[in-house]
Amino acid sequence: MERDEVPSGRDSVFSRDTARASDFEFNEEVAGVFDDMLVRSVPCYLEQQRLIQQIAGRFLVEGRTVYDLGCSTGTTLMNIAGALGQATRLVGYDNSTPMLERARNNVAKAGLADRVDLRYADLNDNLSALDLEGAGVVTLCWTLQFVRPLGRDRLVRKIYESLGEGGVLICCEKILTNDSDMNRFFVDFYYDFKRRNGYSEHEILRKREALENVLVPYRADENTELFKRNGFQIVQTFFQWYNFCGFLCVKSTKEL
Numbered sequence: 001m002e003r004d005e006v007p008s009g010r011d012s013v014f015s016r017d018t019a020r021a022s023d024f025e026f027n028e029e030v031a032g033v034f035d036d037m038l039v040r041s042v043p044c045y046l047e048q049q050r051l052i053q054q055i056a057g058r059f060l061v062e063g064r065t066v067y068d069l070g071c072s073t074g075t076t077l078m079n080i081a082g083a084l085g086q087a088t089r090l091v092g093y094d095n096s097t098p099m100l101e102r103a104r105n106n107v108a109k110a111g112l113a114d115r116v117d118l119r120y121a122d123l124n125d126n127l128s129a130l131d132l133e134g135a136g137v138v139t140l141c142w143t144l145q146f147v148r149p150l151g152r153d154r155l156v157r158k159i160y161e162s163l164g165e166g167g168v169l170i171c172c173e174k175i176l177t178n179d180s181d182m183n184r185f186f187v188d189f190y191y192d193f194k195r196r197n198g199y200s201e202h203e204i205l206r207k208r209e210a211l212e213n214v215l216v217p218y219r220a221d222e223n224t225e226l227f228k229r230n231g232f233q234i235v236q237t238f239f240q241w242y243n244f245c246g247f248l249c250v251k252s253t254k255e256l
């Protein structure tokens, strides 16, 4: 199949009637419907993209590079590329080959292949394949939650150390609250959102089962602490919809 013929369809991955879903994977089937899955499963996804573009535009210093970790089909990279000057270089990393293949296709179709580089790296590894040289903006959206808790400090520390002064990490995560009732309300409201977007009870339940061992959310304060103890001087939430949260983390050593 030619690069520009990779199809992208409607998400019905969890509609089939099997006993129990196996652990969620970013495989070929998921990659094929991922863009639809994201807008129907992440509240305010398009508005978040706008905020991320604005923040990147505000903080990126000339000559520095934008890195997107867990870049999936390349949406965030392409949106940021559109908001920044032609000279800006962007690099996306992912450990799913089907996702990277789609990202390459999308980037080529958008005429951005000369500015956007797509690379394989596993964020659970020792990170030697993760080259973040000259980083000015790093985005890590809906991806840290899939990195094993034991590897999160190492990753955030590497991002902090790679950023120049004034550089930022933009991180979006599903979060827990400190209260079990509140967690239940938030999840109920989230499932209402999924129903409104056309997912059946069966699909909602099966995806929940599939993500159980794979997606490990932290509380907002645990994430803030993670970013701070690995160097970030300023950590601010810039977005929240119930249990979906965006963190803006700034490397700002000047005032210290």
Ligand SMILES: C[S@@+](CC[C@H](N)C(=O)[O-])C[C@H]1O[C@@H](n2cnc3c(N)ncnc32)[C@H](O)[C@@H]1O
Binding pocket: 026, 038, 069, 070, 071, 072, 073, 075, 076, 093, 094, 095, 096, 099, 121, 122, 123, 124, 140, 141, 142, 143, 146, 147
């Ligand atoms: C929910 S998606 C990210 C969505 C994307 N950042 C966006 O906002 O449009 C998570 C992505 O992270 C990737 N991923 C998960 N675990 C990873 C790991 N250990 N190393 C690298 N990428 C990983 C998946 O393949 C997937 O493409």
